Every structure is written in C-alpha cells, then in structure tokens.
Amino acid sequence: MMAQSGTVDRILDAAEELFAERGFSETSLRMITRKAGVNLAAVNYHFGSKNALIHAVFARFLSPFSQIIDQELDKRMVAGKVPASVEELLIIMTSSIVRVPTCSKNGLPVFMRLLGLAYTQSQGHLRKSLESEYKQSFRRFMKVFKDATPELTSIERFWRIQFTMGAMAFTMSSSHALNDILQSDLGVTTSTDDIVTHFVPFVAAGMKASPADVGKPVAEMPDQSAQYRYQP
C-alpha cells in the first residue's frame, strides 16, 4: 500500500524542521514519521539509520550552499576584482546563505538554526565530518578572506573568524526565540534579511579594529579603556 509519493522528501522536510526546533537527541524517529505522515520503518528503509538521516538533512542544504559560494567567488575572479574587501566577502557569504533555502520547504531560520546546531551539538563528530566533506569550499573562502585582511596576523584573523562564526551561529540558531523577545519587548518584527543588515556592519567593524597588545593581563585591572579604544 503506497502513501502519496515523495516519502523521502517528506521525511527530510519533517526532520529538518523538528531538528531545528528541538535538536537531534530530543527528536525521535516517531515524531518525524508522524509529522511526515509516513511509516516509522520508512526512515530506516530509505536512509539506513537516524544518523544517516541527520547527514542527509545537512547535505540537502550544505551542498547547494557550497556550490553557491563557489559560484559567487568565481564571478568575482572573472570580474578580476582582487583582493575583495571584508564587506564584500561578508555579503557574499550572507547572501549565499539567504539564497539556499529554496531547496527545502522550510525557510531560512530553520537552515540557520541547523547551521548553528551543527557547530554546537553532538560532541563535534558531526561538525568534523561536515568540515571534511566541504573542505575545499571552506579553504578557498579562507584563502580569499586572508587576502582581504592583510593587516591582521594569522592569530588575530583566526580568532576574529571564530568570533564571527560564533555571532552568526548563535544568533541564527536562536533567531526564532530572539524574534519573540523583540516582538514582545520592542514591538517590532524582524526578518532574516534585517538580521543580516545588522550583522554585516558589526562584524566588518570588528574585523577592521586595530588589535590590542596581546600578553598583558586583562582581568582585575582598574581601567583600561584607552588600551582598547579603537584608533582609526
């Protein structure tokens, strides 16, 4: 007896949404199959295991994402505009992210929250396998980014990239909750595009800040404002 067709996609859609809402361990196959309207055993039939389903969910948006990033970088190469500015690269990255979700029936917040979850959940084993799978796109972007910030030491650039990824993953992963807070406290509605518009200038300024002297102790000092003041 067949249910209506598209079982695989219906499972992926339901899993994507539930994973984003609740995390991986907190989402059972029974929840997913109930939401998708398919038989419990269908997940193991089509994907083999719950873990394989998780990977399939990520592959469905990370593959187009890395393709789009590659395309965007190609475009810049052809146009011959090298090196890129920090803002351009941030815009390439965020606009690529924005263009991905057409692939699934769920929207951008779900996609972003999954991106955050990949980094924060499940002891990093998921993160590592995804990193190695999309290694070449990742390295290429980092190379261009390095050219865009020649004034930074490798160490400073490393930490600033971490701060940026953290700000993005964290914000996006809780964007639904944050929108609720904004709605009730300030009475405004914010789209994901709006978040990006706030995000780019913040990170761009941080990337260009003149670094403080590293090595001096920070804690317990009386007043170090001058040390950290941005010098344009």
Add this chain to the structure above:
Amino acid sequence: MMAQSGTVDRILDAAEELFAERGFSETSLRMITRKAGVNLAAVNYHFGSKNALIHAVFARFLSPFSQIIDQELDKRMVAGKVPASVEELLIIMTSSIVRVPTCSKNGLPVFMRLLGLAYTQSQGHLRKSLESEYKQSFRRFMKVFKDATPELTSIERFWRIQFTMGAMAFTMSSSHALNDILQSDLGVTTSTDDIVTHFVPFVAAGMKASPADVGKPVAEMPDQSAQYRYQP
C-alpha cells in the same frame, strides 16, 4: 554505608563537566553517577530529578557570576564615573566571567560552554527560567550598557548584544578545540586571558560601528564598503 563525604558536590562537578562536553539529553544519570563515584539513586535523593540537577549546576556558577557583576557595577557607581565606556563594560563583564570558575573544580571553558548551552539547548525553557531568576542583575547591566551606547537604537543594541554573546559563548565553549587547532596550525599556545584580549577590541569596534540603513536589501549588491566603514 557512606561513600566519602561531599556527595552533592561530586555529583555537581561530574554533571557540570559531562553536560559541558555532551549536552543535557546526551548525558545520562548513569554516566554522571559513575563519574562521581556515587550511587545512581543519589541524584534523585539529593536533587529530586534530572531537571533539578541541571538547574543546580547552573545556579552554582550563575549566582556568584551575578554577584560579582553587581559588585563591579557598585564599584563604578561609588567612583562616580558615569557613564561607562563600552570597553569598560566589556572588561567588567569578561573579567567577572574569568573570576567565577574558582567556585567549581572545573575551569573557565566548562563554565563558558554551559553558558552557551543554556542559550542553544532544550527549546529555551531552561533559558527562560534562568533569565527570570537573574532578571535584576541582567536588567541592571543592560541599563548601564544602554547609557554607554546612546547613539544606538534599541533594536540595533539588541542585535549587537546578541552578536556579542554569540561570539563569546561560541568561542569560549569550543576554546579547547580551537586551542588545539591554533597549536597544530600556527604553533602557538593561547590562554583564556589572551582570547579576552582579542575579544574586547573586536566587539568594541563592532558596537561602535555606524549602522547600515535597515530595510535595504543586502544580498547581491555590488560593493557597499563605504556604507559599512567605521566613521570615527
């Protein structure tokens, strides 16, 4: 038959470390009690439930944290230096965080990772109850922060605070892994204080960046460098 004394603390230490490593759902009471060297039933005897244990773990470091932040703000009040600068507040916050972990046997990275988990895990119900529990400290800090950034709209300030918390929670929560990468790729060792020294100028510059026009589409624009450039 008594095991050695300090059962409650040994449970809290073990739970803290395992939660930070694996998350809440992925950590069973059997793992915790095995690591702590106590009987399985001791958790429910002393705390009542697994959920109550999670709350106790957070209370043990959030209570001293909010006390320390309050003390630091009091110090500034007495000194009469109002309003504070963004850098001062960031330093107060980061140095308060650095001073907390003496309360448990685990260090700063564990504390930071828990802070990150509280925001990203378990559907926000944990975050909400913690927010209401430490509401007054939180509000006080936000009030001072608002005075330090009068040029920002409430919405911009809200998002920039989220970006900051994200950068901090994300970086600190994976600081061990990140240090490993730094060590093997660039051959340098970095202390938590060093991270803070990188963190403060980055975030301070982001906080002071001139905001972009909100409402304009961001994706696919050719080059908006000038729009986002920091204007001192």
Add this chain to the structure above:
DNA sequence: TGTACATCAGTGAACGCGCGTTCACTGATGTAC
C-alpha cells in the same frame, strides 16, 4: 496475450536496550529520658 518471476516502496509488529524514577531497606549519628 498470458503467465511466472523479480524488484521495489512501504508496512505492522515486535525486539532488546538504556533511560529516569521509585521504593523498601541499611547503617551511622543524634536526641530524649
């Protein structure tokens, strides 16, 4: 055209397992008389 067989998506029920929790119990310590 008709029959036999193979393939495939999907199904329903059951499997064993690890989970959080419960409960009757132990044995040490403190208190009252």
Add this chain to the structure above:
DNA sequence: TGTACATCAGTGAACGCGCGTTCACTGATGTAC
C-alpha cells in the same frame, strides 16, 4: 550510663517507558518468455 527512637545519607534492585532498529510481509509495477 544505657536504652529506645528519630533522622538522615546512601543503597540495590526493580519499575515502566520510549527509543532505534529489525524482520517477515504486502501489493503494485516491470520484465522475460
């Protein structure tokens, strides 16, 4: 000082439950002769 009782930290075994997974099975469709 001695006995009876209460309190308390901790214990060992079992409880029911929901989990991911397995398996024999169904029924539709395609293919060979």
